[in-house]
Amino acid sequence: MSGVDVVRGQSHLLRGVDWTITPEQRWVVLGPNGAGKTTLLQLAGALLHPTRGEVQLLGETMGAVDVFELRPRIGLTSAALAQRIEPGERTGDVVLSAGYAIVGRGRERYDIHDLSRAAVLLQQWGVQAIAHRPFGTLSEGERKRVQIARALMPDPELLLLDEPGAGLDLGGREDLVSRLSDLATYLYAPAQVLVTHHVEEIPPGYTHALLLREGAVVASGPLSQVVTAEALSETFGLPLALERSDGRYTARRQG
Numbered sequence: 391m392s393g394v395d396v397v398r399g400q401s402h403l404l405r406g407v408d409w410t411i412t413p414e415q416r417w418v419v420l421g422p423n424g425a426g427k428t429t430l431l432q433l434a435g436a437l438l439h440p441t442r443g444e445v446q447l448l449g450e451t452m453g454a455v456d457v458f459e460l461r462p463r464i465g466l467t468s469a470a471l472a473q474r475i476e477p478g479e480r481t482g483d484v485v486l487s488a489g490y491a492i493v494g495r496g497r498e499r500y501d502i503h504d505l506s507r508a509a510v511l512l513q514q515w516g517v518q519a520i521a522h523r524p525f526g527t528l529s530e531g532e533r534k535r536v537q538i539a540r541a542l543m544p545d546p547e548l549l550l551l552d553e554p555g556a557g558l559d560l561g562g563r564e565d566l567v568s569r570l571s572d573l574a575t576y577l578y579a580p581a582q583v584l585v586t587h588h589v590e591e592i593p594p595g596y597t598h599a600l601l602l603r604e605g606a607v608v609a610s611g612p613l614s615q616v617v618t619a620e621a622l623s624e625t626f627g628l629p630l631a632l633e634r635s636d637g638r639y640t641a642r643r644q645g
């Protein structure tokens with residue numbers, strides 16, 4: 391992204407964003423409510439065009455490419471997408487049908503490669519035992535893992551995760567962080583962007599961070615240089631103390 395603005399009416403949702411992601415990088419995007427994180431992810435997911443500036447995705451320039459060709463190359467999970475999944479849909483089919491970029495299993499034909507890839511992903515994300523159950527009967531943690539398995543099904547080149555830790559209990563969060571950490575360090579995994587409000591959710595193995603406040607980038611670059619008490623305090627607008635131990639971060643208000 392180069393000099394990107396997103397403007398709606400009088401509001402600047404994003405202003406002057408410059409951001410480059412290379413395939414081996416794993417980025418965390420941090421910022422308070424309303425900072426523009428979801429808007430940034432929609433740009434990265436070819437779901438939104440910038441008002442000004444240029445967005446290049448997977449070698450294509452937005453505005454000069456058919457977004458319907460680009461979108462299957464990008465895996466995305468978000469609360470908005472999760473709401474579109476039919477509660478009665480069989481969990482295994484939620485993952486399987488992603489190969490066709492549809493929600494729910496229709497009359498498509500799945501070959502043995504689709505079926506075995508879905509089976510591997512269900513197993514990797516710990517939801518194989520509940521693959522027969524309707525999606526609506528799953529816990530929040532199980533749903534989050536199914537959505538990530540679904541996003542990975544088309545073997546995307548870029549994986550975008552919008553607040554996958556939201557609504558999870560401590561055990562669910564820790565399980566998710568550890569699975570995301572495994573995915574981050576897997577050599578053939580896609581480039582990854584994880585949006586979160588909480589430094590506790592940064593998976594070990596993530597390499598870079600972008601901090602957003604009021605639509606503007608406060609800092610971006612290698613994780614250890616960007617996720618600092620000073621930069622986080624500026625981003626969230628309150629004095630914060632930060633600790634790092636075994637690759638995990640914790641933050642609390644200072645004073």
Ligand SMILES: Nc1ncnc2c1ncn2[C@@H]1O[C@H](COP(=O)(O)OP(=O)(O)OP(=O)(O)O)[C@@H](O)[C@H]1O
Pocket residue numbers: 398399401403421422423424425426427428429430
């Ligand atoms: N179509 C729109 N018109 C006007 N303002 C909008 C529009 N869409 C989003 N906004 C505003 O833009 C700002 C950024 O929204 P966005 O959802 O990107 O933030 P966010 O960082 O993801 O927030 P949260 O952490 O609460 O999910 C918010 O103040 C939101 O109200």
